[in-house]
Each structure stands twice: as structure tokens, then as C-alpha cells.
Amino acid sequence: MKVLALLLSLSLLVITHEFGHLGFAKLFHTRVRRFYLFFNWGFSIFKAKKFDGKWHFLFFNKTTPESWDEKNLREEDRDNTLWGIGWVPLGGYCDIAGMIDETKGIDDLESEPQPWEYRTKPAWQRLCIISGGVLVNFISALLIYTCIFAHWGKDELPMRNASLGYEYHQILLDEGFQNGDIIYSIGNKEIDDIAEAEKELLLANPYDVTVMRGDSLVHLTLSGSLQSRVNAEQPREGLILGVRMPFVVKDFVPGSVAQQAGIEPGDSVVSVNGVAMNSYGEISKALAENAGDTITIGLCRHSEGEMAYKEISFSLPSDGKMGVQLCTPLELFNVRHIDYNFFEAIPAGISYGWNTLVTYISSLKIIFTKNGAQSLGGFITMGSIFPETWQWYSFWNITAFLALILAFMNFIPIPGLDGGYILFTLWEIITRRKPSDKFLTYANNIGFIFLLLLLVLANGNDIWRLIRGMF
DSSP: OHHHHHHHHHHHHHHHHHHHHHHHHHHTTOOEEEEEEEEOSSOEEEEEEEETTEEEEEEEESSOOGGGSGGGSOGGGTTOOEEEEOSEEEEEEEEETTOOBTTBOGGGSOSSOOTTSGGGSOHHHHHHHHHHHHHHHHHHHHHHHHHHHHHHOEEEOOGGGOTTOEEEOHHHHTTTOOTTOEEEEETTEEOOOHHHHHHIIIIIOOSEEEEEETTEEEEEEOOSOHHHHHHHHOOOTTOSEEEOOOEEEEEEOTTOHHHHHTOOTTOEEEEETTEEOOSHHHHHHHHHHTTTSEEEEEEEEEETTEEEEEEEEEEOOTTOOOOEEEOOHHHHSOOEEEOOOHHHHHHHHHHHHHHHHHHHHHHGGGGGSTTHHHHOOOHHHHHHTSOSSOOHHHHHHHHHHHHHHHHHHHHSOOBTBHHHHHHHHHHHHHHSOOOOHHHHHHHHHHHHHHHHHHHHHHHHHHHHHHHHHHO
16 A cells, blocks of 8 residues: 555656646747656557547557657647656656757757757746746645645644643753743743744744743743844754654654564653653654664553553664654644635645745755765655555645655756756856756766666665664
């Protein structure tokens, strides 16, 4: 079921992305020779093209007949695209005439530039064509989130329902906050939402805050320099404060050492090496400090209606990760459900999608840490985030998230990705100097090799984790 969900999700993402390119290409009368879902190395599962007034189809085909070649078609049929489905589910492509990419060099272009080619279009039109995929993926993610809110509504966590309180950035700890505090009011305004609390702290620069600490209300008097410290230190958005949550296992990543040791979904970790801990922050810090060592995890497990304490020892990998997926705050605390009509869901979906993208981009800095490369995952990791049973809510929520990732990754200015073309085209617009076809060929080849190595690394990590889990 996870494989099916992943393939369906990737298919939707590839189709929408490539349709973004195709739509702008057709708008500017640029010929699109082939449009493929998945890659067709060796042969195609399906091909279709319209000419001579009717559709023609081929199945499990190796070589496209010469009669389908645009040079052998009537003038009115030469702009028609060949549609296909390949057999290698690693993406797809939109073959735009006159465009140099990782599969085409100078020698593959027409000897003379043609008016229906990408390379003869004005720079602003080429910018629209190449940005179309990123734009459509981003918009489709926002649209999916909007539809999710309109259909299922939204669950949110009231501020005071987070029973373990909140974790605070050092900026707030220096102002007198303590981890575990629950904010009750800021100034004279009662607070019931974490986003509202963060906004008031960041923008209002308050002097008075009331928190619940243990069983008592505590009044804090701030220095008034909070806003200047935030501006100076620029903490990552979302980390001024965060929900303090228990370490409750929901699922496992491939090759999880925790799963191999006997930890089960629903287990709640409450100690590390005999030291009692009740929050994810404390436990993750302890795991990092014991990376590569044998540790003893104390956990609480529901068994036949009763809670039992159990200890499990195992060797922790060098990255300090147990290989588990955790339950979210919305799954652990009492939440409030909000229903939206479609028009109310539009701003909610846009806001949620944008905040999700910002949080994802901010989290990417972990890739550049010592163990960052080891945390990369490929298709197995992607598939593991889907539930084992089919759930439409989870499917669409994950698909929207992957659409945001695809949009951002393609926007990165690496040759071979859309972002590389966007960068070169913007350079042309600004400097009025167009990069040569030879330069683009070399740049795309280098970029393609880099992306291929990244793909091998990510999927190699998946395979290594599986092998390590078997032994």
C-alpha cells in the first residue's frame, strides 16, 4: 500500500510539474515534442499521438514509427505532442523543442533556429516556460491544503492543552522563561494559540507576560529588548517557542535499530540510561550525547489495558538516531477542531502551505552538519512516510508536502534543474548577454552528474539502513 501511495503521489506531482512547462510552452507557441510520465529507457509502456485527424496508440513499444515523426507529418500536425508512459518511475519529462538539457546538446538541435523553438523565444517567455513547473507545484500544494481544510477541517492545539508546556529559545530563557512554562497572557491579552503567542512576542515587544509554571501563575517582567535581540540573532522561525512533547513512537524508518531491539509503536520513552526524562528535547539531547554507545531505554507500554514499564538496551548508531517517527502534538494532546467552508479554507490553506515551506527550508541546514549526509533518504524513506493502510487525508496531506519539496528543490539554482535555467535566464535579462549553447551543455552535464550522485547517496543510505537493520 505504501508503494502504491508513493507511485500515485509521484505520478501526480510529475504530471502537474511537467504540465506547468507544457502550458506556458503552448501559450507562447513553442513546440513540445514529447510529454512523458516516468522515463522510457529502452521502451515505453504506452504512446499516443494525434495526426491525420485521429489518435494513434502503441503499447510496450521500443521504436516510434517514422510515420509519427514530425518531419513526415502534415504541417498542421507537426505541433502535436507525443504522449507516453515510461517504465522507470523516477520522474518524467517534457521535451521542449530547441532547449538544451541533460539529454540534448548542441548537435541535437536544428541546424538553424526555428520560430517554434524555445531558444528563439524572448527571455521573459523562456523564463515563464521554465518556471512553470515550480509555479504549478507550489500552487497545487496550496490548492490541496485548501481542499483538505474545506473537506476535513483543521485540528489545532489550544495553548493550555499542551500539558508538558513549551520549549523556549535562549532569547526567552534569558528573559526569565523556563522550559515547561505555559503562556497565559502577553500584556493584557489572553493567549490561546502558539502562532499568536509567537507573533505577539516577536512583533509587540511586550514587557509583561504571565505563565503557568507548575501549579502557579508567574508574572514575568521582560527587559524590553526582546525585539532587538530577535533581529540581531535571527533565530530560525518556529523556534522562539515550541510544544514540549513526550517521546511517543508512531512508526519506524527502514533499518531502525529501535525496531530491531523490540520497541513497538505506542511506546513512550521516559528514561535514558536510568535518568528520568519526559520530553522529546531532553531525550533527543541524551541520545546525541550517547551516539555510537550502547544505551538503555526505559519506556512505558500499554499492555492489556495496563501501563507497564520496560527497559531495552541496544547500540545507538553514530548519528544518535533511533530510527523512529514520533507522534505529533495533535495526536497526543486534546485538540480543537475547526470546520471551514471553501472560501474560508483558501487563506487557511495558503497560510499553512507557506508556513510548511518555510519550516522545511529552515530545517535543511541539518544536511550541512557532520551527520547530515547520513540523514538523507531516497524513495524508501519517502514511501515510509505513507501509512500502511489507505487514508485519503494522509495521502493528500503528504502529496501536498511533497509538492512543496519538489517546487523548492527545482528552484535551487543547480544546472540541470529548473532553478539553473531560471538563473541563466535572469542573468541574460539583467546583463543582456545570453549564455552560449556550449556553456549550457557543459553546465547541464555537470549538474546532471551532481544530481545523479545525490540520488545514489540518498537511495544508498536507504539500502544501507535496511542492510544494517537485517544484521
